[in-house]
Amino acid sequence: xxxxxxxxxxxxxxxxxxxxxxxxxxxxxxxxxxxxxxxxxxxxxxxxxxxxxxxxxxxxxxxxxxxxxxxxxxxxxxxxxxxxxxxxxxxxxxxxxxxxxxxxxxxxxxxxxxxxxxxxxxxxxxxxxxxxxxxxxxxxxxxxxxxxxxxxxxxxxxxxxxxxxxxxxxxxxxxxxxxxxxxxxxxxxxxxxxxxxxxxxxxxxxxxxxxxxxxxxxxxxxxxxxxxxxxxxxxxxxxxxxxxxxxxxxxxxxxxxxxxxxxxxxxxxxxxxxxxxxxxxxxxxxxxxxxxxxxxxxxxxxxxxxxxxxxxxxxxxxxxxxxxxxxxxxxxxxxxxxxxxxxxxxxxxxxxxxxxxxxxxxxxxxxxxxxxxxxxxxxxxxxxxxxxxxxxxxxxxxxxxxxxxxxxxxxxxxxxxxxxxxxxxxxxxxxxxxxxxxxxxxxxxxxxxxxxxxxxxxxxxxxxxxxxxxxxxxxxxxxxxxxxxxxxxxxxxxxxxxxxxxxxxx
Numbered sequence: 001x002x003x004x005x006x007x008x009x010x011x012x013x014x015x016x017x018x019x020x021x022x023x024x025x026x027x028x029x030x031x032x033x034x035x036x037x038x039x040x041x042x043x044x045x046x047x048x049x050x051x052x053x054x055x056x057x058x059x060x061x062x063x064x065x066x067x068x069x070x071x072x073x074x075x076x077x078x079x080x081x082x083x084x085x086x087x088x089x090x091x092x093x094x095x096x097x098x099x100x101x102x103x104x105x106x107x108x109x110x111x112x113x114x115x116x117x118x119x120x121x122x123x124x125x126x127x128x129x130x131x132x133x134x135x136x137x138x139x140x141x142x143x144x145x146x147x148x149x150x151x152x153x154x155x156x157x158x159x160x161x162x163x164x165x166x167x168x169x170x171x172x173x174x175x176x177x178x179x180x181x182x183x184x185x186x187x188x189x190x191x192x193x194x195x196x197x198x199x200x201x202x203x204x205x206x207x208x209x210x211x212x213x214x215x216x217x218x219x220x221x222x223x224x225x226x227x228x229x230x231x232x233x234x235x236x237x238x239x240x241x242x243x244x245x246x247x248x249x250x251x252x253x254x255x256x257x258x259x260x261x262x263x264x265x266x267x268x269x270x271x272x273x274x275x276x277x278x279x280x281x282x283x284x285x286x287x288x289x290x291x292x293x294x295x296x297x298x299x300x301x302x303x304x305x306x307x308x309x310x311x312x313x314x315x316x317x318x319x320x321x322x323x324x325x326x327x328x329x330x331x332x333x334x335x336x337x338x339x340x341x342x343x344x345x346x347x348x349x350x351x352x353x354x355x356x357x358x359x360x361x362x363x364x365x366x367x368x369x370x371x372x373x374x375x376x377x378x379x380x381x382x383x384x385x386x387x388x389x390x391x392x393x394x395x396x397x398x399x400x401x402x403x404x405x406x407x408x409x410x411x412x413x414x415x416x417x418x419x420x421x422x423x424x425x426x427x428x429x430x431x432x433x434x435x436x437x438x439x440x441x442x443x444x445x446x447x448x449x450x451x452x453x454x455x456x457x458x459x460x461x462x463x464x465x466x467x468x469x470x471x472x473x474x475x476x477x478x479x480x481x482x483x484x485x486x487x488x489x490x491x492x493x494x495x496x497x498x499x500x501x502x503x504x505x506x
Contacts, residue, residue: 004068004082006164007173008197010250011140012352013159015192019140022180028127033059035141036121039205040092040114047110053202054107054114056089063089065097067107068202118147118205122158131176134168138176145201147208154208157254158201161194174365181358193354195250196364198243214251214258216267217244219274224431226383232372233382234282237428238275239367245271246360253352259344262312265305272302277424281389290366297359304350310460311340318461322479328472335469386432390441393422394498401448401498405491409459412491416452419445448494451487458484 011019019025036058041047047054051070056063065087069080085097092111098104122143129136139162146155161180163173183191207215222237248268251258258264276298283291315336323329350356397418404415423445430438462480465473 004080004164005170005173006162007177008200009161009163009177010195010197010254011159011161012193012254013157015194015354016140016142016159018189019161019180019192023184024129024131024176024179025127025138028129031126032123033126034121034123035059036119037201038116038119039202041117041206042110042113043115045117045206046113048206050106052103053200054092055202056087056092058089063087065092067094067097067103068200069103117209118145120145120158120201120205128166129176131179132169132172134172134176135166136168136172136176137164137166138162139164145205145208147205154211156204156208158204160197171365171369174361174368178358178361178365181354181361191354191358193253193352193357194361195253195357196246196361197250199247199250214255214261214264216261216263217247218267219244219271221430222428224382224429226381226432228382229372230282230285230382231370234278234286235367235370235372237278237282241271241275241278242360242363242367245275246364249351249356249360252348256348259308259348262309262316265308265312265347269302269305269309272298273420274424274428276302277421277428280421281425281428286370290370294363294366297363301356301359304347304356308340308343308347310464311336311343313457314461314464315340318457322461322476322483323472328475331469332465332472332476336465339464383432386429390422390426390429390433393425394441397422398498401495405495409455412452413456413459416449416456419449419452423449444497447497451490451494454487455484458487 038056038058040054040056053066053068055066055068057066058064063086064084066082066084068082083097083101087093087097092107092114094107094111095104098107120143122141125140125142127138129138141158141160141162143158144155145158146153148154163176165173177194177196181192181194183189219241222233222240224233224236228236245268248258248264248271251264252268276295279286279291279295279298315333319329319333319336323332400415400418404411423442426433426438426441426445458480462477465476465480468476
């Protein structure tokens with residue numbers, strides 16, 4: 001089966017001139033062509049359900065039929081099946097294209113139901129580059145994606161780079177991406193913002209076709225097996241976090257409307273916490289410098305989004321609870337929203353710094369280059385190791401809870417962080433543990449985390465609302481105090497639920 005291996009990168013419009021003047025591109029000849037593509041599917045999107053894409057591409061007077069399968073995609077790099085051949089517009093011949101491949105029968109049966117669902121229209125500039133023993137075709141696409149027509153039509157800017165490996169080692173794709181992103185020697189600038197992305201044109205077009213708000217990319221459950229080498233398990237877990245993180249951060253930088261969807265920021269922070277958890281869990285089998293460096297980088301990146309998350313929760317969740325009077329809400333809400341927008345602007349400016357995207361590129365390159373066989377030995381089986389890890393973590397948590405719940409806010413805050421760590425550890429290792437025990441533990445940890453999380457949110461709300469308009473400030477702070485007293489009555493239940501849960505102890 002023909003395969004395509006490529007690294008997709010997003011780029012900001014303002015970085016295009018600097019990219020095009022890069023010495024690597026100046027030294028190579030470029031081709032330029034306009035591509036108009038129509039993507040086909042059935043009205044009920046059966047190709048999407050099969051994770052396939054069918055497209056007709058018009059180049060000049062010729063039309064090409066392309067079929068792509070999903071394959072695998074991690075950190076912007078995808079490996080997938082692809083077939084392409086000349087065709088007549090509106091008359092796809094899948095048997096001629098695919099030969100005896102099983103997909104030929106599937107697509108031939110659907111051919112009569114295929115209709116246009118979205119289009120892409122862009123100019124492609126291409127270069128063939130020799131880099132570190134590899135031959136790489138670089139394509140820069142600049143245009144738009146559109147779905148629907150007339151007043152119901154929707155469109156978005158398409159501006160991305162595809163680095164396709166023609167020959168040589170896969171690591172050369174990330175190395176070339178880093179060379180393009182970093183500042184050219186002697187130039188006083190931070191380089192170019194290039195963000196890896198797993199979102200294909202087909203996925204973006206289908207999202208436009210289906211409409212609705214932007215959806216946050218979520219870190220999926222890693223597929224780890226008991227007989228995997230620890231480093232291989234770490235890499236698998238890390239990719240399950242890094243891919244959605246890159247997707248979400250790309251949206252936040254390129255689309256101002258993404259900030260109005262709190263879940264995008266929230267899921268970015270979740271991905272970072274899970275990534276830090278995997279670094280901590282597998283640290284004995286990782287190079288110490290690697291683990292320490294990337295833990296620090298992830299912590300700093302999460303801090304950039306912390307203030308935004310606090311204002312998101314305050315405006316969308318706590319403010320309506322605290323101010324049930326419409327007049328008070330009308331006074332305070334505009335002030336809170338202004339503070340929230342200012343936090344968005346600060347975070348977007350920080351994330352737009354090319355060094356942030358370069359950092360994630362470097363992490364992706366590091367994951368691809370990390371040998372899976374560690375020199376530090378390995379546990380007999382990962383499932384036995386996972387049970388030992390969870391049993392010790394839960395014993396430590398119960399001891400901390402018995403002390404923290406009798407102490408003040410600072411101790412309770414530290415306990416909340418410990419609960420989060422254990423919950424992310426449980427999620428990372430869930431596929432290695434008995435499902436019934438995982439469900440029971442998840443419920444208990446979630447209940448405890450919710451109570452302590454609400455108390456933490458109230459403390460944050462008190463701090464953030466201290467400068468609120470004087471007309472409503474006293475009522476706000478009084479209601480926060482009342483809500484806090486109510487939540488405090490739930491604390492003893494946390495200790496009981498954690499004490500009664502003998503998690504993975506046998």
